[in-house]
Amino acid sequence: MHILIVAPEQIPVPPLLGGSVEISILAIARQLARSHRVTIVSRAHARYPRHSVIDGIHIYRVPTGSPAVYLSHVMNFVRGRRFDLVQIDNRPRFVMPLKRLLKKTPVSLFLHSLTFVGPPYASKAAAAQGLSCADVIIANSSSLQQQLGARFPASAGKIRKVWLGVDTKRFAPGPAARKGRAFRLLFAGRVIPRKGLPVLLKAVKLAQAECGQPIHTLVAGSSTRAGYVGRMRSLARKLRVSARFLGTVPHSRIHRVYRQADAFVCPSQKHEAFGLVNVEAMSSGLPVIASRNGGIKEIVDNGRNGYLIRDYRRPRAFAKAIVRLVREDRTRRRMARQARQDCLRRFSWKVSAKRLSGIYAAKLRR
Structure with a gap:
């Protein structure tokens, strides 16, 4: 099977810093390329050549500037070429134009979130049109599958779930922590209000007061909001919480x-x-304390590989879980082992690609 993957127009593949969609595209493509021909179309970038080959995957990079400009260059690339299946990641608006161009070639829409099926990126009608034109829709969790099905019932029957994965070799447990040092919590992701960093900092303040042991917080990530990271630094100082802001850490590190x-x-x-x-944290042998929302509850098994926080707007709910892990070293180590085992069994990229390949093979047999 020759699969073409059309990446979004915003971040190149491979991503220079981060970008979960682009990380997922390349990781799944690497696994698919073991059994299939895989071509990726991505945006051009000054640091990358227009064409490169990574682990047998041909990556072609075309100009961008806006979604419309990028799509026109993608269509120029596709015109005259033959593929067995085309996968479009996170861009419902690309489906209908490419479906018209490719005629009988099956088109898959791989959605990683609800972001691009609603305002300001798309009206409900435009998103519905994109989903209706796709031959199959891939959602990265049961939660997303259910949400999409509820919003777009006409397309619900063709939505399939494929969990994302992790490079279990690179994300592996490190050496045991040295005794006597502060307990270290990690937050990684975009530093924006919806990610809840203020809740975490306030929780650390409460946990530290209760357990009487120093807790250090590492924050890996940056913000698109001017001044927001500065406000988070100020909040940490005000709360007298030990926090180190690492900024953007390239995904390669x-x-x-x-x-x-x-x-x-x-x-x-x-x-x-x-x-x-x-899953990156779990594969690294870390128990996870996470909000009980969306697809997170499909990953974190409460009390087994981490803690799910139902009342996740309250810092005290997170503080209780933090105190438990600080005080109960045996519990933390048991959860850490279980988290690693769960990733090896359920959340490797090999498992993700095998599931996706099976869905595509079934579509082509019809």
Whole structure:
């Protein structure tokens, strides 16, 4: 099978810093390329050639500037070429034009969130049109599958779930923590209000007062909001919480940061379709304390590989879980082992690609 993957127009493949969609595209493509021909079309970037080959995957990069400009260049690339199936990631508006051009070639729409099926990126009618033109729709969690089905019932029957994964070799447990040092919590992701960093900082303040042991917070990520990181630094100082803001850490190096932590916290305040950082943390041997929302609850098994926080708007709810992990070293180590085992069994990229390949093979047999 020759599969063409059309990446979004915003971040190149491979991503220079981060971008969960682009990370997922390349990781799944690497696994698919073991059994199939895989071509990726991505945006051009000054640091990359227009064509390169990575692990047998041909990546062609075309000009961007806007979604419309990028799509026109993608269509010029596709015109006259033959593929067995085309996968479009996160851009419903690309489906109908490419479907018209490719005629009988099956088109898959791989959605990583609800972001691009609603305002300001698309009206409900435009999103519905894109979904209706797709031959199959891939959602990265059961939660996203259900949300899409409820919003677009006419397309619900062709939505399939494929969990994302993690590079279990690169994201692996580090050396045991040295005794006597502060307990280290890690937050990784965009530093924006919906990710809940203020809730975490306030929770650390409460946990530290209760357990009487120093807790250090690592924050890996940056913000698109002017001054927001500065406000978070100020909040940490006001609360007298020990926090180190690392800024943007390139994904090629982020595994080293996970190895510095004792536990991972994901205090998301809004729906998370999947939450790639959670499986990266678990694969690194970290128990996860996370908001019980969206696809996160398909990853974190409460009391087994981490803690799910139902009342996730309240810092005290997170503080209780943090205190438990600080005080109960045996519990933390048991959860850490289980988290790693769960990733090896359920959340590797090999598992993701096998599921996706099966869906595509079934579509082509029809």
